Amino acid sequence: MKIELYKLIAFFYIIFFIIIFNVYAGIIESRELSPSQPINYSHRIHVHELGLECSFCHENVEKSATTLPPPVSLCMSCHEAVKTESPEIKKLTKYYESGEPVPWIKVHKFKDWVYFSHKRHIKAGIDCSFCHGEVKAMDVVRKVRSMRMGFCVKCHEIYKAPKECNICHK
Ligand code: HEC
Ligand code: HEC
Ligand code: HEC
Ligand code: HEC
Ligand code: HEC
Numbered sequence: 405m406k407i408e409l410y411k412l413i414a415f416f417y418i419i420f421f422i423i424i425f426n427v428y429a430g431i432i433e434s435r436e437l438s439p440s441q442p443i444n445y446s447h448r449i450h451v452h453e454l455g456l457e458c459s460f461c462h463e464n465v466e467k468s469a470t471t472l473p474p475p476v477s478l479c480m481s482c483h484e485a486v487k488t489e490s491p492e493i494k495k496l497t498k499y500y501e502s503g504e505p506v507p508w509i510k511v512h513k514f515k516d517w518v519y520f521s522h523k524r525h526i527k528a529g530i531d532c533s534f535c536h537g538e539v540k541a542m543d544v545v546r547k548v549r550s551m552r553m554g555f556c557v558k559c560h561e562i563y564k565a566p567k568e569c570n571i572c573h574k
Contacts, residue, residue, distance in 0.1 A: 438546035
């Protein structure tokens with residue numbers, strides 16, 4: 405029996421493209437899970453080493469449905485004096501002086517047809533780490549939970565929280 409060479413070539417050709425595609429998809433996915441930020445800010449340094457509370461910078465998370473990243477002025481309350489020679493802090497100072505917010509890239513982002521608010525979850529005593537993982541150990545924030553519908557609804561079942569569609573889809 406003769407092996408038909410062109411079939412063999414076609415076979416490896418296809419395998420090759422499958423591998424390339426998967427590597428590429430992996431790179432895209434890891435970029436989405438932890439995007440590279442305009443300033444190399446580390447939660448590990450600020451939360452784990454310096455012992456700052458989450459609410460020191462994310463106070464509005466508990467208070468309102470629409471949350472904003474911490475303002476540069478909050479960072480500058482320390483960095484006007486701390487590590488002023490660091491290139492990253494120089495970048496930060498530039499934003500401060502021009503009055504521009506730092507264009508942080510969002511790690512978690514729902515489409516606007518999904519409604520989520522932190523307030524009731526935090527009131528119900530659910531820890532940040534349940535949904536966000538051990539942020540205090542991260543140099544770069546990554547998404548650790550899928551945040552898909554099944555994740556939300558399963559927990560709502562356990563806590564006997566509402567499961568009507570229009571609670572989360574407005
Ligand atoms: C309570 C004071 C404090 C606040 C508030 C603070 N930082 Fe820091 N930050 C520090 C200290 C102290 C270090 C240095 C830690 C070390 O290297 O020993 C640091 C380190 C850094 C570094 C690393 C600098 C380098 O090159 O080593 C960056 C970047 C940074 N902070 C950004 C920020 C940003 C952005 C904010 C606001 C969201 C912020 N910091 C808020 C105290 C603070
Ligand atoms: C010194 C200020 C500071 C403190 C303290 C802090 N954060 Fe942050 N956090 C930031 C900044 C700045 C960003 C935006 C840049 C980034 O994603 O790394 C951020 C981003 C995040 C994000 C990603 C938001 C997104 O884009 O979806 C999560 C989740 C988060 N923080 C959780 C926490 C938790 C949990 C704690 C406490 C364990 C905490 N943070 C403490 C400054 C802070
Ligand atoms: C029940 C799960 C859950 C818990 C508990 C939770 N989060 Fe979140 N968090 C989310 C989801 C989901 C999003 C994305 C919301 C969106 O895209 O509209 C988010 C987004 C964020 C963001 C980005 C906000 C933005 O609009 O850019 C920050 C910062 C954050 N969370 C911090 C915290 C902190 C700090 C705590 C604890 C005090 C906490 N989260 C507790 C689920 C949770
Ligand atoms: C750890 C368990 C848990 C997870 C995970 C969780 N929830 Fe909840 N959720 C609750 C509880 C408990 C309540 C009811 C709080 C109360 O009765 O005050 C609630 C209430 C709500 C409400 C109604 C209250 C409000 O804020 O208007 C919405 C909307 C909601 N959750 C959306 C979500 C979405 C979207 C997700 C997924 C990203 C999610 N939840 C994940 C436990 C959870
Ligand atoms: C506790 C919150 C919650 C409830 C209740 C809920 N959903 Fe969802 N739903 C979500 C989240 C979160 C997503 C995913 C959004 C994303 O991936 O960005 C989603 C996604 C969807 C999608 C898009 C397909 C998919 O799976 O990603 C459809 C369709 C949908 N929901 C329909 C419904 C219907 C119908 C109900 C009522 C039976 C319902 N949802 C109840 C939170 C909820």
